[in-house]
Amino acid sequence: MLTDLEVKKQEGKITDDEKKFQDVLQQCLLVSECSRLLPSGSEMDSVSLLGLHKQDLQQTLPSETDVLWVRERLQMQLEEALRKKCFTFLSFHQPETDEESEVLRAAKALRLAKTLRDEKRRLRNEREKHQEMMATLEKQQETYPSVLLRCLSLLRQAASDLRLKAQSELDKMNVEYLETKSNALFLKLRMEELQVLTDTYTAEKVEIHKHIRSSLEAAVKSEKTELSASRQILASYEFLGTQFEELVKEYTQLRDKIKDNRWAIEELSKTVP
Known part of the structure; x- marks a missing residue:
């Protein structure tokens, strides 16, 4: 702020109020800086710079009226500077707000801090995720050669199995051909x-x-x-069962008896003249 006033002063564009504000503000800042360099009340026994004390510096301050006037003007200018700075940040963060009304921009500027905190938190989370992903990627890059070698081994095994299968099918076809022949x-x-x-x-x-x-x-x-x-x-x-067997026996006996009688008759016939 003092730098801007000094530039306007060098260009000859400074007003009387601005010049008065600059002088009073510089005087107050100078007294405050010198008072900071002097020893505090607990160090009264020590020797101060040039033998000065804070009471001596208080006498060089502008009048109380000028100090109050500068304080009010400084507060207003600080608020205006902060407002412009907030609008600048808002325009940078949300360029589309440049076409909006002053009230709406002010409302969005009030929420800008929370929005920036949320985005900062989101970016931090994204950074952590990115770091985790990079760590995972590094691990994957470390395991990639072994996985690739494993895949090549599996492909080699699959090719061998396929060749054996093809040979088996060819042998089967040859057997079928020979069988048909x-x-x-x-x-x-x-x-x-x-x-x-x-x-x-x-x-x-x-x-x-x-x-x-x-x-x-x-x-x-x-x-x-x-x-x-x-x-x-x-x-x-x-x-007939048992009856048939008895008939057979009786028939056999009769046949034998007839045979014996025939033999006796024949013998008897031989003896008769």
Whole structure:
């Protein structure tokens, strides 16, 4: 602020009020700076610079009226400077506010500090995340070669498995081809066999064999009929059970007795003249 007033003074554009404000303010600042260099009340026994005391410097201050006037003017100018500075920050942060009204810009300027704090917090979080991501990226870069080697190993293994699978499929196809070729050879042999049979058995021989087969089938049929009849008779005998056995014994005894009687008659006939 004093620098701006000094520039205006050098350019000859300073007003009387501004010149008075500059002089009074400089005088107050000079007294304040000198008072700061003097020893405090607890150090009264020590020797001060040039033998001066704060009371001596207080006498060089401007009048109280001028000090109050400067204080009010300084407060107003500081508020105006701060307002302009806030608007400058607001324009830098939100350029679109340059076209808005003074009241709206002032309201946004009041929230600018909170907005900047939030953005600062967000940027700090983003920086931390970025650092974490960089750390993760470094770890990934460290593990990348081993992962790449592992992938190459897996690819090599997959290629080997694929080659073995392809070889297995090729072998299977070869087996199927050989099997088909063998079947074709067997069919060819069967055709040759049938051709030999065709050449061996002519139509006349086949007709004779058919006649022989018919005769044999008729004989087999007759035998089956007789066998069935015998089985029926045997079943009827088996149905009689123990009675059939007694009849058989009685029949056997009678047959033996008849045989003995015949033998006796024959012997008797031989003795009779």
